[in-house]
Amino acid sequence: MRVATDIGGTFTDVVTLDASGIHGWKVLSTPSHPDLAVCEVITDLPRILSFSHGTTVATNAVLERKGARIALVTTEGFRDLLYIARQTRPRLYDFDCHRPVPLVPRSRCFEIRERIGPDGAVILPLRPDDLHALVTHILETRVEAVAVCLLFSYKNPSHEILIQQALERHGIPVSRSSEIIPEFREYERASTTTINAAVQPVVRDYLEKIRQALHSAGGPVDYDVMKSAGGLPCSWEKRCTNPI
Numbered sequence: 001m002r003v004a005t006d007i008g009g010t011f012t013d014v015v016t017l018d019a020s021g022i023h024g025w026k027v028l029s030t031p032s033h034p035d036l037a038v039c040e041v042i043t044d045l046p047r048i049l050s051f052s053h054g055t056t057v058a059t060n061a062v063l064e065r066k067g068a069r070i071a072l073v074t075t076e077g078f079r080d081l082l083y084i085a086r087q088t089r090p091r092l093y094d095f096d097c098h099r100p101v102p103l104v105p106r107s108r109c110f111e112i113r114e115r116i117g118p119d120g121a122v123i124l125p126l127r128p129d130d131l132h133a134l135v136t137h138i139l140e141t142r143v144e145a146v147a148v149c150l151l152f153s154y155k156n157p158s159h160e161i162l163i164q165q166a167l168e169r170h171g172i173p174v175s176r177s178s179e180i181i182p183e184f185r186e187y188e189r190a191s192t193t194t195i196n197a198a199v200q201p202v203v204r205d206y207l208e209k210i211r212q213a214l215h216s217a218g219g220p221v222d223y224d225v226m227k228s229a230g231g232l233p234c235s236w237e238k239r240c241t242n243p244i
Contacts, residue, residue, distance in 0.1 A: 001046055005038050006054035006226075012037040016045065035206050039213035048219035054226040057206050058199040058243045062103075067198030068144035071108040072190065073134065073163060075151040079109045081190045102191075103198045108141055110134055112150075112163070120155035126162055135166050145173045147197035149190040154182040173200050173241075180242060196242060203243035 002017040011026040030036040034057055042048065061067045074081055082102035091097060112134050115124035138146060146167055153160045157178030164174040175197040177189040207225065214223060 001048055002050045002052075003041075003045060003048050004052040004054075005041060007034055007038065007056065012041070014041050035209040035213075038210050042210070042213045042217050042219065045217075048214065048217065051214055051219060051223040052226070053210065053223060055206070058203050058228075061199045061202045062195055065103075066202070067103060067195075068201040069142070070104055070145045070147060070194065070197045071110060071138050071141055071143045072104045072194055072197075073110050073112060073138075073146060073148045073150075074186075074190065075115060076111040076113045078149075078151065078186060079111045080106070081149065081187055082109070082194065084187070085191075086187055103194050104147070108143065110137060114150065114159045116150065116152040116156045116159060118152055118155065120152065122156070122158070126159045131162060131166055134163070135170065138167065138172070139170060143172065144201045145175065145197040147175045147177070147190070147193040149177040149186065149193050151186065153178040154184060154189070157182075173197075173204070175200060175242075199243050200241070 004015045006013045007029055009031065010029055012029045013024065013026055015022065015024045017023075027037055027041060034055070038053065042051070072082065082104060083106065085099065089097060089099075112126065113124060113130050114126040115122075117123045148160045148163050150160050150163075154177070157176065160176040160178050164176050167174050175193050177193040180196050181189050181192045183189065211223065214220060
């Protein structure tokens with residue numbers, strides 16, 4: 001049997017395909033623990049050969065400000081990237097407009113001495129001592145995930161990779177901009193990577209519970225998760241790393 005599910009605020013949609021044809025129905029969603037409705041469906045169905053899933057867990061975590069406790073690492077001098085942002089706004093002369101508060105407080109925005117040039121050449125190497133000090137400071141903040149956005153890393157990600165490796169050795173998941181959105185414009189890269197870091201632990205735990213339910217029901221080891229832009233496939237493991 002092939003199974004597909006999609007979680008909504010009130011109902012979770014289920015569609016199955018087997019020898020008898022295509023069947024669809026709805027079950028009540030479980031907003032406080034969104035994985036429960038899906039896991040119950042998995043448990044109630046006969047042997048599942050393939051499983052596909054769509055969810056708004058990441059979107060809801062951002063909108064409700066229920067993401068993980070995170071930190072941001074930038075090139076020295078760019079600590080306020082998220083706070084300076086850009087001038088673009090719907091009503092340029094509206095003095096009562098309010099910008100959304102960044103997902104990372106300034107106290108958890110860290111700088112590191114390094115510099116990659118616009119052509120990808122290393123202008124200022126990242127020193128091991130500076131990296132060690134950065135990791136020490138981040139560990140003291142007890143964050144659940146870290147976003148890394150260094151200048152021109154989309155041309156040369158080597159420094160971001162060094163930071164990622166150093167933090168992951170301590171069990172901290174890292175979202176690096178050169179992997180999430182390898183494009184120019186620092187604010188856009190930083191804001192997108194920060195969102196990914198904020199929802200990464202939430203989505204990882206959610207998708208892992210569904211994977212365990214599939215495994216217990218004798219289903220496939222892997223399953224597909226719909227991408228943010230729509231379409232399949234994207235493995236649950238890939239979505240755990242890059243949920244947006």
